[in-house]
Amino acid sequence: VQLVESGGGLVQPGGSLRLSCAASGFTFSRYHMNWVRQAPGKGLEWVSEINSAGDSTVYADSVKGRFTISRDNAKNTLYLQMNSLKPEDTALYYCARPLKNYSYSSAPNEYDAWGQGTQVTVSS
Numbered sequence: 001v002q003l004v005e006s007g008g009g010l011v012q013p014g015g016s017l018r019l020s021c022a023a024s025g026f027t028f029s030r031y032h033m034n035w036v037r038q039a040p041g042k043g044l045e046w047v048s049e050i051n052s053a054g055d056s057t058v059y060a061d062s063v064k065g066r067f068t069i070s071r072d073n074a075k076n077t078l079y080l081q082m083n084s085l086k087p088e089d090t091a092l093y094y095c096a097r098p099l100k101n102y103s104y105s106s107a108p109n110e111y112d113a114w115g116q117g118t119q120v121t122v123s124s
Contacts (some may be wrong), residue, residue, distance in 0.1 A: 001025040001113045003095050008118030015085050015122070021078040021095030021115055029053075029073035032101045034111070035080050037091035037120075044106040045091070048080065049098070058104065063089075085122045092117040 007019040019035070035047040048069040049058045057069050068081040078095050097113040098105065105111075 001097070003097070003113055003115035005093065005095055005115040005118035008093060008120045010121045010123065011085055012124050013085060013087060013122055016081070016083045017085065017120060019080040019082065019093055019095075019118055019120070021080075023076045023078065023095075026097075026113075028071075028076040031097055033071065033078045034096050034098050035069060035078075035093060036096050036106065036111070037089075037093045038117075039088070039091040044108065046104050046106045047093070049102060049104065050078070051101070058102065060104075082120070085120075087122045090120060090122050092119050 002024045004022045011017055030052055032051050034049045036044050037047050038044050047060050047063055050069045050071055054071045066084045070079045094117045095115045096111040099110055099112050103110055
């Protein structure tokens, strides 16, 4: 199992970024997928989940209305479109495969696959 994130960077407040997560080594289309983030000096924070078909999504209150999770099962890729970015969105963003669907967990042991993370920095 391999998950590889990309798309992070430095953006000004109010800006946008789109993160990608390329999956391999498993049947991507059969699994729910999550985005989880870790801000500097803080613990993990669950961000969003999408079901295997891509037609059901859930978001943390902190990003609802600004972030959109999506997936392309033909390309084995997960996405996170981030709009109206705020300094408090600064974090290392991970894609992760949950052990249980809709657990909305921030606990590392609730996931059985992680990417290496991609850094998002929101600053003027």
